[in-house]
Structures are given as C-alpha cells and as structure tokens.
Amino acid sequence: MTGTPGTRTGRVRVLIVDDEPALTEVLSVAVTEAGWHPYPAADGQSALRVARGCAPHAVVLDGMLPDLDGIQVLRRLRYENPELPVLMLTARDALEYRIDGLANGADDYVTKPFSLEEVVLRLRGLLRRSGAERTRADDPVRVLGPLVLTARTREVHRDGAPVTLTAKEFDLLSLLMEHPRQVLSKAQILDHVWSSSFDGGGNLVEVYISSLRRKLDRGRAPMIHTVRGLGYAIRPVEDGR
Known part of the structure; x- marks a missing residue:
C-alpha cells in the first residue's frame, strides 16, 4: 500500500x-475501505512534512517513533x-501514558x-465531531498522486515539498487537475486560463506547460x-504512461 491519493476533491485525508x-499497511487498507484516503509516514519528521503538504482531516499517530517522540509530533x-x-x-497501556497523550x-x-x-x-x-465528513464536498483541496493543490491559499505541494508557481501557472495547473487524465487542447486551455482571442495563444500555452514541467x-x-x-x-505517477 503506497497511500496514493485519489483525484476526488474533498476526499477525507487521514495521516x-x-x-x-x-501495521501501516493494514491501517491504510482499513482507512481506504472506510472511504477515506490514507497518507502514510514512517517517522515524526516525515509526518510533519506530509501533514503540511496534504492538510489531513485526522491523524492516527503512534506514540513511539524512531526519531521524534509521538508526544513531540502531537x-x-x-x-x-x-x-x-x-x-x-x-x-503503552499504563494510565500515565494515556493521560500524557490526552493532556498534550x-x-x-x-x-x-x-x-x-x-x-x-x-x-x-472524531471526523464527525470535527465536521470533516459533513464539509468535505466543499473542501478546496485537489489531490492527484503526490501532488496537492489548495485553492483557498493557492499553494501547491509535491511529495510534501512546496512548489512556487506564478498566478497563471497555478490557474493552468488547477485546470489540469480538475480534469485528471483527460487530454485538454491548447484552445481549451487558452479559453479557460486566458482568453480564446489572446494573440499567440498556442505558443503561450506551450511556454506555460514547459514552465510547469520544470517546476513539478x-x-x-x-x-x-x-x-x-x-x-x-x-x-498520477502510477499510471506509468
């Protein structure tokens, strides 16, 4: 289980x-079968990086990790x-450990x-009490494989690392991610991101696609x-074509 994100906007994300x-494998399968999307991380530093990239709705956190203590991550x-x-x-089933976790x-x-x-x-x-399952259809986050686009803040992450885009690069990527795997013509891209009457539009699209490729x-x-x-x-990367 690799935890590859789906393409549905607003799908509940569980870190x-x-x-x-x-254990990560079976938890990921259980989360997927519940209709959510799993984002696995094997240590505390990775967890913090992945959390910044995917903006999870909930976290399942082991208390003992190889780098940071679970309480530190929490x-x-x-x-x-x-x-x-x-x-x-x-x-750890001792009462003091449970109290420590809850207190933090x-x-x-x-x-x-x-x-x-x-x-x-x-x-x-937890998701029901937080409202995540009721509001996920309005969630402005789009996820495709390792790529996460957050419309509200206009942020993009790939593999948990931020990707800096210009306003038009962001708009172009957003359009592509609205239609995963679908082939969009230069005319369609130009019409949605700029204007169909924009002079030199075909070349403009090529330039911006090239720039996106360099960054992503x-x-x-x-x-x-x-x-x-x-x-x-x-x-998504796993398509392999």
Missing part, C-alpha cells in the same frame, strides 16, 4: 504515522492546526493490540504529458 510497515501538529483530530496508538492534545487513545474496526469507529467519531517534474517521474496533435494531460 497515518507508524514505523511498522505491516505538540507540533497541534501548534500548526489546533483543531486537527488526533487518535494515538501505543503499546490527543483526542482519543487506543492501545495495541487493537481491532481495525475500533480504530475506524473512533476515527469516524524536474528530477521526478513526470506527471504532465503531451499527447501529440491533441494537447496536454496530467496523470
């Missing part, structure tokens, strides 16, 4: 932070988003071993593709 690959997540629901997982901002606590059904039910309760795809698997004679399409 899963655990250094056990097998505090940083809470600092950046005080309203973010966090469900902590831990093998965890919304709920599950000790290992646990049932996946319980985790999903507890997550659903350089050194990475390409996402923006030219379909000769037809136009351009954006596809």
